[in-house]
Amino acid sequence: MSVNLNINKVKDWILKGIEAEQIKPGESLPGLLELARTCEVSIDEVQEAIRELVTEQIITENFEEGASVKIPQPFFYPLDELMSIGRMISEKGYKHGTIFLSLAEEVASHEDTKLMNLASNTKITVIERIRTANNSPVVYCLDKVNANILEHFGGHDQQMSILKAIEAVTEKEIAYAETEIESISYEPYISETLNADPKDGLMLLKQIHYTKDGAPILYSLNYFKSSLVKFRTIRKRL
16 A cells, blocks of 8 residues: 555555456546545546556456456466366356367477477377367367377367376376466467457466376466466465
8 A cells, every 4th residue: 555645545446446346447537537536536646546557457447448447357276276277267156168179199309309398200199179268268278198198089078177187097096286377478379279369478487297206197278368367275374
């Protein structure tokens, strides 16, 4: 909170309006002059209050459209557990689905062999899918697994998570995953596949999944629409 009482006065007025649903997600705020008169403060103080709320990600501001209430993402993806994307979607009351884009067997790249501890020229199965909520794209998934482990993923229930499919075939439990997160501003093919606006950023989740005995078994690249999904974790102080 600002030390300036008038700035806090404006912020409180806006926050209470949002809480009371007098200003709904996606709606524009009143104009600067109207806010200044309503709260009996200066326009500069209104501008600073809005700037602070933008920093706190309660308000978004567009040069052409002005300030509006941020539309919250409907989905949380927990980073501290191996949750399937289908479960993330269904737990929020949406119907999860899968659109298969491609399924092919190819020789693992140099990067794939390093990450998955494979011998040179090992063949892998590459699965390209879109995960949907109520038929709308949410996540683009590119999964890579040793071809000997999962030759015909398409023969399984198409709504089954790939983690469960691999465990069903190998009878090995996937115990943990090494994870990296990267922000992607725009990626033409993936963004268009997800029907994402050019201004809609993507969050890339790279994961190498391991069995209990520490063997890498699945390499996944999941591109989440940042307008729909945010990540959540619990961090403990050591």
